[in-house]
Amino acid sequence: MTVAVLFLLAQVTPASIATSPNADWLTYNGDYAATRHSPLKQITPDNAKNLVAKWVFRLDGAKKLEASPIVYGGLMYVSDTNQIYALDARSGRQVWRYRATGAKGARVNRGTAILGDNVYFVTADCHLIALNRLTGNLVFDTEFASFERGYTASIAPLALKNGILVGVAGGGSGQRGFVASINYQTGKEQWRFWTVPGKGEPGFETWGGFPAEMGGAPTWTTGSYDAALNTIYWPTGNPWPDFYGGRRPGDNLYSDSVVALDGDTGKLKWHFQFTPHDVWDWDANENLVLIDANFRGRPRKLLIQANRNGFYYVLDRVTGEFLHAKPFVKKLDWTTGLDDKGRPKIIPEKIPTPAGTKVCPSVRGGSNWMSPSYNPATGLLYVVTLEQCDIIIASAKEPVPNSGFRGTGNEGIPTEPGKFYLRALDAVSGDIKWEYAMPGPGVMWAGTVSTAGGVVFSGDDDGNLVAVDAKTGKDLWHFSTGRSLFASPITYMIDGKQYVAIAAESDVFTFALFGQ
Amino acid sequence: MAHALAQLPRDLASIDAGRQTYMGACSGCHGATGEGSQGPSLHSGRVARLGNQALISVIKNGLPGTTMPNFPLADDKLRQLAAFLRTLTSPAIAAPLTGDPAKGRASFFGAAKCTGCHMINGRGGHPGPDLSNIGAERTLPQLRESLAKPSARIAEGFRTARVTLRDGSVIRGVAKNYNNYGAQILDAKGQLHLLQSADMAKLDIADTSMMPPVSDINDLLAFLATQSLRPYEGAAR
Known part of the structure; x- marks a missing residue:
């Protein structure tokens, strides 16, 4: 008898999210530390060749799914632009669907959060919507930023304590970024941290008088959390205008940074800025992975990130101290290196001009928001990387917010197409231990999931979900979805069967071992 | 003039006047509530997507080649009629209220x-x-x-369902979904049952609402x- 009677399951609590992932996958990155490492080990390097498709589900109207699903109590939640589906995770059958009728904008959506009896997602026009997880009935609909003022949202919210944490997109059009905590039951905002300091606040002086309201530093990807330190780590995006910095002289805090925030109040504890005074659109919105490891002979609490600017960073997450950095892409030419505080020494010729400047990595970056994963057994971070350069053209026009103005833009170099690689970095040294080339058209935006079975799953640039050996990068299995991939896979277990799922443009594909 | 024609009244009296015109001139073919009989349903997206002016033009001039005749009504009558027709396809929130x-x-x-x-x-x-x-x-x-x-x-996902499990117990609720291989049943207490065919001895889906x-x-x-x-x-x- 395999009757799953969901009402018997307890509500989702912060404590249960803290133990995720296990059989379930309860938050965007699986765990608060953003390692995306599952303890499931039914699928191994020996048997991965026996993976077969179990079901495919098409989301009506979906064109470019970027969501990482959440799985709890037999249901899978998948979000898309202004809509969310609940599916029977064993069969792929729709249980309910919610559409935010009347929502404006059509931005992609990266996923959901779950807490108590509710699931949460954001609309493109910045409403946080809470729905009963079993029925899809509306609990609340709260607007947290103004679409009319140019804000949009694509983020998978983070359920933390009694709050649902949200951030905004819009760094390319002149808004002021923030992270906000919204009460998970009432929909009322509890605190807000602005990522651009206002007049009179520390850091305002790093903008040369540029208005904070236009500063950017958006918060469009999901942060991480360390319960022992009660600290939230949130990544921020580029300052605005993206490619022209003449009106914003200074470092432009807290753009392109990690901000460490108090878990109860959202107050700033420390920050580290990866790319001061960015003129290349190198958002630092890549996942912030929290690991504990020996660093130069002593155990430390580390925060690691493969940043869009091409460097792999190791920080002390207690203090924010810069410990180490190393390029993880070969095409990197904008700096002669970092000083002992992690500040880059910029090559002046690499600052974009109206005539156009070749810069490596490209605007898309050495990596981007696609999720890396970390396996504590191998000590490796699995990260999808892009080898590419761009021509960046800067403008000196007066910036006009909310007009699509970005300080001009970038173009690819037709004779030097981008090439994707799945790379395994030693998490302490940043050394590349192996790499798996992903030939294709250079369009993918898929991430990874790591498993205790010793298998890493990743999307590739040719529309395949691939399984590789976590230790060696050896190709174990692949499945062509017939789509391009813009999402990161997850894994979960029901009735003793381990599943792997990935969203692909319009459909969710799910796999398990044959005969299991 | 065309612009003025396209402005439809929103007051209850005008819409009610439009309803009376409709009952006299239109309901014979399109049904008492626009559901369609000899003539097509007026609840369709095709009708909803017609602009006000186009809608009035169809009424006034008819549709050559079809059985839709022309109704050379006065402009204010046409506008009242079109305003009533809009209530058939506009969201209810846009319609004038008749209750409290x-x-x-x-x-x-x-x-x-x-x-x-x-x-x-x-x-x-x-x-x-x-x-x-x-x-x-x-x-x-x-x-x-x-x-x-x-x-x-009955909206998809809300058909009345009665499942007899292999152990003889019965679940009553609405079928969020079902096929030959399983069913997803939400019962009256808000309990969700994710069932596979192996779990079920019998699944009855009713054509009537709860x-x-x-x-x-x-x-x-x-x-x-x-x-x-x-x-x-x-x-x-």
């Missing part, structure tokens, strides 16, 4: 016992459709039909028509 929403609210959360099955903004029960945004998603005629004849049209018909609908209709999560900004056409 406050009385409807009291009834919804009270004597009419709607909240045994339905929820609005987190208040109420589970197995029926959530009605928090129903005024923006349904037309007035659709809402009226759902109240008066709940079984006339909902009883409502006799006194005017105030309830007015209350439901106002349920919209976002301000109504006019039809996009």
Whole structure:
């Protein structure tokens, strides 16, 4: 008898999210530390060749799914632009669907959060919507930023304590970024941290008088959390205008940074800025992975990130101290290196001009928001990387917010197409231990999931979900979805069967071992 | 002039005048509530997408090559008629109210016992459709039909289901989904049962709704028509 009677399951609590992932996958990155490492080990390097498709589900109207699903109590939640589906995770059958009728904008959506009896997602026009997880009935609909003022949202919210944490997109059009905590039951905002300091606040002086309201530093990807330190780590995006910095002289805090925030109040504890005074659109919105490891002979609490600017960073997450950095892409030419505080020494010729400047990595970056994963057994971070350069053209026009103005833009170099690689970095040294080339058209935006079975799953640039050996990068299995991939896979277990799922443009594909 | 013709009245008296014109001139072919009989249904998206001027032109000039004749009515009569036709396809929130929403609210959360099955903004029960945004998603005629004849049209995911499990126990609720290989049943307590065919001895799906018909609908209709999560900004056409 395999009757799953969901009402018997307890509500989702912060404590249960803290133990995720296990059989379930309860938050965007699986765990608060953003390692995306599952303890499931039914699928191994020996048997991965026996993976077969179990079901495919098409989301009506979906064109470019970027969501990482959440799985709890037999249901899978998948979000898309202004809509969310609940599916029977064993069969792929729709249980309910919610559409935010009347929502404006059509931005992609990266996923959901779950807490108590509710699931949460954001609309493109910045409403946080809470729905009963079993029925899809509306609990609340709260607007947290103004679409009319140019804000949009694509983020998978983070359920933390009694709050649902949200951030905004819009760094390319002149808004002021923030992270906000919204009460998970009432929909009322509890605190807000602005990522651009206002007049009179520390850091305002790093903008040369540029208005904070236009500063950017958006918060469009999901942060991480360390319960022992009660600290939230949130990544921020580029300052605005993206490619022209003449009106914003200074470092432009807290753009392109990690901000460490108090878990109860959202107050700033420390920050580290990866790319001061960015003129290349190198958002630092890549996942912030929290690991504990020996660093130069002593155990430390580390925060690691493969940043869009091409460097792999190791920080002390207690203090924010810069410990180490190393390029993880070969095409990197904008700096002669970092000083002992992690500040880059910029090559002046690499600052974009109206005539156009070749810069490596490209605007898309050495990596981007696609999720890396970390396996504590191998000590490796699995990260999808892009080898590419761009021509960046800067403008000196007066910036006009909310007009699509970005300080001009970038173009690819037709004779030097981008090439994707799945790379395994030693998490302490940043050394590349192996790499798996992903030939294709250079369009993918898929991430990874790591498993205790010793298998890493990743999307590739040719529309395949691939399984590789976590230790060696050896190709174990692949499945062509017939789509391009813009999402990161997850894994979960029901009735003793381990599943792997990935969203692909319009459909969710799910796999398990044959005969299991 | 064309512009003036395209402006439709929104007051109740004009729309009621339009309804009377409709009953006299149109209902013979299009049905008493526009549901269609000899002539096509006027609830369709094709009608909804016609601009005001185009709609009036079709009435005034007829459709050559079809059985739709011309109705050379005075301009104000045409506008009243078009305004009434709009209520057939506009969201209920855009339609003029004939009942008292406050009385409807009291009834919804009270004597009419709607909240045994339905929820609005987190208040109420589970197995029926959530009605928090129903005024923006349904037309007035659709809402009226759902109240008066709940079984006339059952939304996907809300068919009455009765499952006998292999152990003989019975689950009653609505089928969120079902096929030959399984069923997803939400029972009256809001408990969700994810079943595979191996779990089930028998699955009965009824063609009738769990909902009883409502006799006194005017105030309830007015209350439901106002349920919209976002301000109504006019039809996009």
